[in-house]
Amino acid sequence: VTNNSILDAPLSDICISTSAAPTYLPAHYFKNQDREGNEREFDLIDGGVAANNPTLLANSEVTKQVFKENPDFFPIKPMDYGRFLVISIGTGTGKSRHNFNAKKASKWGLVGWLFNNGATPLLHAYGEASADIVDFHNSVVFEALHSEAKYLRIQDDTLSGVLSSLAVATPENLENLVKVGEGLLKKPVSRVNMDTGHYQTVENGGTNMVALQRFAKLLSDERKLRESKFIKNESG
Numbered sequence: 713v714t715n716n717s718i719l720d721a722p723l724s725d726i727c728i729s730t731s732a733a734p735t736y737l738p739a740h741y742f743k744n745q746d747r748e749g750n751e752r753e754f755d756l757i758d759g760g761v762a763a764n765n766p767t768l769l770a771n772s773e774v775t776k777q778v779f780k781e782n783p784d785f786f787p788i789k790p791m792d793y794g795r796f797l798v799i800s801i802g803t804g805t806g807k808s809r810h811n812f813n814a815k816k817a818s819k820w821g822l823v824g825w826l827f828n829n830g831a832t833p834l835l836h837a838y839g840e841a842s843a844d845i846v847d848f849h850n851s852v853v854f855e856a857l858h859s860e861a862k863y864l865r866i867q868d869d870t871l872s873g874v875l876s877s878l879a880v881a882t883p884e885n886l887e888n889l890v891k892v893g894e895g896l897l898k899k900p901v902s903r904v905n906m907d908t909g910h911y912q913t914v915e916n917g918g919t920n921m922v923a924l925q926r927f928a929k930l931l932s933d934e935r936k937l938r939e940s941k942f943i944k945n946e947s948g
Contacts, residue, residue, distance in 0.1 A: 721744045740754075741756075764846075767850060793859065799864050799866075802865070804876065897921040898920075900913045
C-alpha cells in the first residue's frame with residue numbers, strides 16, 4: 713500500500729468485499745484514487761475463492777519485502793522460512809463429520825452441488841481444499857526446517873450444526889461461536905497429521921493461549937528492536 717496508494721482503499725470497502733462470498737452476499741463495486749488523483753474501479757468478491765487460507769500469501773509478501781531489501785526486515789535469504797514467525801487462525805469447519813461422500817455426490821446435478829441440506833458442497837469443497845493445502849504446505853516446510861514452533865495453526869474442525877454454517881448470523885449463534893473461540897484457547901496446540909489430514913495434539917506443546925502469549929512476546933521484542941533502530945537512525 714505504501715508503494716501503491718491506489719490500493720489504500722477505505723476499510724469499509726475492504727470488509728464488504730472480503731465478505732462477498734458467492735451465493736451468500738453480493739459482489740462489491742467501488743472506486744478509489746491514488747495520491748495523484750488517478751482513479752481505479754474495483755469489482756470484487758470474497759478473496760477466499762482464491763485463497764481461503766491467506767497464510768501463504770502473507771509468507772509471499774514477506775519474501776517479496778526481503779527480496780526488495782526492505783530495511784524493516786533483518787537481512788535474511790528470501791526463502792529462509794526458518795526465520796519466519798507465522799500465526800494462522802482458522803474460522804472453523806465441520807469436515808470431520810464427513811458430510812458428503814462419493815456415493816451421494818455421484819447423484820448430484822448442478823442444484824445438488826449448490827444446495828444440499830442447507831449447505832453448498834461446491835463452495836465447501838473449493839474453500840476447504842484451498843485452506844487445507846496451505847496448512848499442509850506450511851506444516852511440511854516448517855517441519856523440514858526444524859522450525860515447527862514458529863508456525864502456529866489454530867483451527868477447530870469439529871463444528872456441527874449451525875456452528876459450521878456460513879449463513880447463520882443470529883445473536884445466539886454468534887455468541888456460541890465466541891464460546892468456541894474461547895474454548896480453543898484452552899485446548900492444546902495441535903498440528904495437521906500429514907497422513908489423515910486431521911489435527912492432532914502436539915506433545916508438550918502447551919495450550920493455544922500459552923503459545924499465543926509466547927508469540928506475542930516475540931513480536932513485542934521485535935517491535936521494540938525495530939523502534940530502537942529507527943530512533944538510532946533518526947538521531948544519527
